[in-house]
Amino acid sequence: MKKTLRFRFALLIGKAAYRMGKLLKMNASHFPGRLAINICPDFLGRIDKPEKIVCVTGTNGKTTACNMILDVLKDCGYDVLNNRAGSNLNAGIATALLSNSTIGGKVRKKLALFEVDERSSKLIYPFIHPDFAVCTNLFRDSLQRNAHTEYIFNLISDHIPKDTHMILNADDAISAGLAPSNDRTYFSIARMDTDHEEDLNIINDARICPNCYHLLKYDYLRYHHIGHATCPNCGFTSPESDYSTLPDFSAKTLTVTHDGNTEVYPLITDSIFNTYNQITAIAVLRELGLSPDEIQKSFGMVNVLESRYSSAKAGNLEVITHLSKGFNPIACSCVFEFVSKQEGNKEVILMLGDIYGHSHSPEIVTWMYDADFEYLNQTDISHLIVCGERCEDYKLRLLLAGVPEEKISCVPDEKAAHEHLWLDKTEKVFILHQVYATSAAKIARDKIIESLH
């Protein structure tokens, strides 16, 4: 697209706003791009782009997968234009591009990696035309923003350019079908001992065949609809994988079979969810032309972002805070399952209310009936404390999950939750918190530790 006067003016203003933000020590990852797009709506189409662009989207794991890819690329000496600094909307990508461009609009880097919000697909893909579009998975998410997977699927699929190469999760019967006429590469995790044949979760967003709508049969399920599906009616089946992997959590290795060769990588996570993020990263890096050796060496330096998890100890008691993204039933279910699998006598504090997120409406509670609170009904979880304005709703949800009433304490004031712990033979206290309650959870953690010193 031609660089019009309007575009040049937008670029100038955007760059000035970016400089100003930096001078004021602000995280100027969104505003400069928003300004530029407001002045020139097709700004993203007109600005020069790097020679190669990779976009990563998906309901869960896109930030972690992007971080892994970026860390390895940087370690291998690549200079990568990216939007890690902040926004994954069109404005964030515009900011990343304008801040890495000359005043004439020439881009300074040859490779770009962008995390893309699923809902922004139509505002991004047609303009930046990625060489590779990666989708980690598609699940139901915040119902108010994302509606349902069919809506998000169509948003992505309808706006991906025809010549973009897709990198997709073969174990996800939904996202595996994105942009069906495009070239594609699949990654997957081979069948594991811990897989099961029946639904263990409330939600399975892919119970019916995408082609004929009959009930799918799962050869195995890993969590929710992640697994290997076949349709007894029309023969639909989960696709063959180009990067088939098998993690060994005790040996901390990830064995990848690709083009008939076996590659072994250090496994940098304990969870299956981050293993998916790691194989997403491996598939992308290999498709970009990095060698197994380069990736293996660099993965030794990569850390999974731990801000979602923290731990402190006092004597025999360990206090763990863990982000549990409220309103995202899949994310909450995964955290509840993680807690259920931890050894020892446990007490759990749930700080899942959204005190900031309901300025337009009372707090929505429907999502909790999609989340598997049933995982918290365990004999080794002796006590659950539910907090916040909607604590009675959480108590009801736990009762419906089968948790005995005497195990549940309702504490409307989040800040006082830790005072209600029993700490009787308790070995671990889990504080599962909403994004906005991160600092409240850490304060509670420190107060518990302090009270024991």
Add this chain to the structure above:
Amino acid sequence: MENNIIIETLYPEFANLFGDLMNTGYLKKCIPDAVFADTHLFEEPAFVSQDVSMVFMGAMSEKQQELVVSALMPHKDRITELIDKGCIFLMTGNAMEIFGQYIENEDKSRIECLGLFDTYAKRYMFNRHNSYILGNFEDMKLLGFKSQFSHSYGNNTDCYFYKVTKGCGINPASDLEGIRRNNFYGTYTIGPFLISNPLFVKYLMSVMGIEHPKLAFEDTIMSAYNSRLKQFETFKPSH
């Protein structure tokens, strides 16, 4: 009596977008001796050959709405017969649109629906509507949340479910929520409508012929309801 109660859930494999299945999940706790039947797409619904007590269906995607219209169209007369006989139908979210005249897409194309009510729906796929709702049904207050791409239009003055005191009815200009005929209740309210409205559960249990309806976890569910009701009645958006 409870042994004769049959509660059918239609298409639970997909009509479950917002925790809707906990509607029948909660009824299982309240009426443990009732028979609960799930009917999947391409199966004949239980209500075709049996006089069921209640039929439930939850919210679904737009494509799935079209599949359900096709699946239920052959049973339109039987559904009319059951409504006239007083069978309970509870349709949450966009499930209720299937019983209106048609659903109109943004390109003006239409999906002809069962035509049991005079209302029709219009989809606005780039304008998702999120809101909360409070209203009066008989001597109780009903409340809930809405999250939808479509609204219904047409005259429901003689067949609305409940009158709205906060929020909107079947469209942003209406204060009459949902559709009702005898014991057919359709509402755009999403998710666990029954859990949000325990008094309505008691009401439905009475309609089913249960003499002294007792709610599961009655103290907790009533306490949660009263707390939520207070919040809905006093809530003022901050901006």
